[in-house]
Amino acid sequence: MGNSRNEMKKYLRLFNISFQQEFAYRLNFILWRARNVMQILIFFFLWDAIFSGGATQIFGYDKAKIFTYAFALIIVRAIVMSSRSADVAGQIANGELSNLLLKPINYFSYWLTRDLSSKFLNILFSIFETVVLVLILKPNVFIQTNPVYLISFTLALIIAMFIYFTTIMMTSFVPFWVPEIVWGAQFLVIVIVVEFLSGAFLPLDIFPPTVYQILRFTPFPYLIFIPIKIYLGNFDYSMVIQSLIIGTAWCWVLWRIVNYIWKKGLLVYEGVGR
Amino acid sequence: MLYTTAMDKAIIVDRLVKSFEVSQKEPGLTGAIKSLFSSKKKTVRALREISFTIQPGELVGFIGPNGAGKTTTLKTLSGLLYPTSGFIEVLEHNPWERKPEFLKQIALVMGQKNQLWWDLPAIETFELNRAIYEIPTKNYNDNLKELVDLLEIGKLINTPVRKLSLGQRMRMELTAALLHKPKVLFLDEPTIGLDIIGQQKMRDFIYDYNRKYNATILLTSHNMDDLSNLARRVIVIDAGQLLFDGAFEELIAKFAKEKIIKATLGREDNIKGLESIGKIRKLSFPEVIISVPREATAVAAAELLQNFPVEDLTIEEVPIEDIIRKVFRGELKK
Numbered sequence: 147m148g149n150s151r152n153e154m155k156k157y158l159r160l161f162n163i164s165f166q167q168e169f170a171y172r173l174n175f176i177l178w179r180a181r182n183v184m185q186i187l188i189f190f191f192l193w194d195a196i197f198s199g200g201a202t203q204i205f206g207y208d209k210a211k212i213f214t215y216a217f218a219l220i221i222v223r224a225i226v227m228s229s230r231s232a233d234v235a236g237q238i239a240n241g242e243l244s245n246l247l248l249k250p251i252n253y254f255s256y257w258l259t260r261d262l263s264s265k266f267l268n269i270l271f272s273i274f275e276t277v278v279l280v281l282i283l284k285p286n287v288f289i290q291t292n293p294v295y296l297i298s299f300t301l302a303l304i305i306a307m308f309i310y311f312t313t314i315m316m317t318s319f320v321p322f323w324v325p326e327i328v329w330g331a332q333f334l335v336i337v338i339v340v341e342f343l344s345g346a347f348l349p350l351d352i353f354p355p356t357v358y359q360i361l362r363f364t365p366f367p368y369l370i371f372i373p374i375k376i377y378l379g380n381f382d383y384s385m386v387i388q389s390l391i392i393g394t395a396w397c398w399v400l401w402r403i404v405n406y407i408w409k410k411g412l413l414v415y416e417g418v419g420r
Numbered sequence: 421m422l423y424t425t426a427m428d429k430a431i432i433v434d435r436l437v438k439s440f441e442v443s444q445k446e447p448g449l450t451g452a453i454k455s456l457f458s459s460k461k462k463t464v465r466a467l468r469e470i471s472f473t474i475q476p477g478e479l480v481g482f483i484g485p486n487g488a489g490k491t492t493t494l495k496t497l498s499g500l501l502y503p504t505s506g507f508i509e510v511l512e513h514n515p516w517e518r519k520p521e522f523l524k525q526i527a528l529v530m531g532q533k534n535q536l537w538w539d540l541p542a543i544e545t546f547e548l549n550r551a552i553y554e555i556p557t558k559n560y561n562d563n564l565k566e567l568v569d570l571l572e573i574g575k576l577i578n579t580p581v582r583k584l585s586l587g588q589r590m591r592m593e594l595t596a597a598l599l600h601k602p603k604v605l606f607l608d609e610p611t612i613g614l615d616i617i618g619q620q621k622m623r624d625f626i627y628d629y630n631r632k633y634n635a636t637i638l639l640t641s642h643n644m645d646d647l648s649n650l651a652r653r654v655i656v657i658d659a660g661q662l663l664f665d666g667a668f669e670e671l672i673a674k675f676a677k678e679k680i681i682k683a684t685l686g687r688e689d690n691i692k693g694l695e696s697i698g699k700i701r702k703l704s705f706p707e708v709i710i711s712v713p714r715e716a717t718a719v720a721a722a723e724l725l726q727n728f729p730v731e732d733l734t735i736e737e738v739p740i741e742d743i744i745r746k747v748f749r750g751e752l753k754k
Contacts, residue, residue, distance in 0.1 A: 152554045156551045156552050159548050160552075163537060163544050163547075163548050166540055170539030171539075242534075248499075248523060250523040250554075251552050413502045415502070
């Protein structure tokens, strides 16, 4: 099929050029990676201090599992939360979006491809960072070997990437209506809501059970916490399946919402400044 | 004719209206905070029922003062803006649907726009466009070579874009926009910011592209030379309304309300009295240039000959540049 081959070529070329572009901003990239490592270190030392009090288990976590959580965080964050689509809001506000709209390419596929290229680079670095940190800190890290958990973990990661993508897109569309709010909406949503409620700061099951039960039905834990829990083998199989179903449902709901907002946004798009 | 060609209109615009909602904001921080809670919206009517059609292969100059709605029209025709009302069709497509078949046949090039990947050599953008527009290898190589030769950018395509000069970048932009050989080309200020030689090159290129591929071109410009060298037909809009649509030369017939009398005087006396003839545009003895209302030209000339020591006299049309300048200043009225 010549047609689908051409489609593939489009996105491979885009992946390639996007990857090159990442390298053009080396300092930016290094700072972003440094921030990720810092976050892991804080997490690590905080929990190291807690366990040094003599406890062997806290909130159902022993030392090995909490440290595994910390290191899984590096990789899961790199996979889920590294993206280029953070540029979308700026593009809408300054009219650069016009360039993309003129091209015979699907808008969402364009950004998904650019995200994947960014993730690819970030994953390479995160693996390197993890190895270095493990060698330095010498923690007990739990290696999952059960294939059911490993496959479920992979599925959970795909769900997480998609939920993150749609969430970022949604907040990025705000400038269609309020061009001044380029970073405000993203900061609020990503830093405060997403980072905190996703489990990027602490495992969510240390919250009171009611809070945790409510959170399970929001999309946020499916970004970080639930994929890691599945990897750690903390969920029984029925819980794993339940989680994958809720996550998939959220993907569908968010995708519908994003498409709706996008179509509405294009109607009021002014392509200013260009 | 016994048969008609497959398509006899490249562009159809019928009573096109485009309005924007603009939120009003008071100055300063308090204004900004206030606007968060209650924003006063004002409707700006950028286009008010514009209609025109363009044949395949036509090269049309689209002129008017800043804010007249030229760029808005181009953006609407390219499918970027959603028309408030009215009908538009480009190559038998509704632009707003932005179907791949449509997008593969058009290009919109804007003076300040940058589709090039800033940190990478332009060739990377070209390669990306080749993939996106699904240009077959043979065509791509031919088109690229042709554009590179015509625009003389061969040595520059491997240089990171940010290291290029504005003129070089503009030529790269044009190359990126034309690799897929669009049949309809929307050019917004294609020579803005270029030096004289650069402008000339750009004009030559546009002229050739139009001729060679029978491409339909709609261009806006504030550059007099762009218009007089390229456009046989001009469309004038102001405040979102169409003022004129026709041959370049006809602009004068329609809008030159005055004629110019040039006279050479024998003696320097009764100069003051010249003011009774018409508006003195220039007076440097022995030469005087007076503009008079069109219909009063004959009377004014006779009066001048009778009452003044005239040695030579000619009657001329207002220069086209003056008319265009008036267009740009928004001084033409229906």
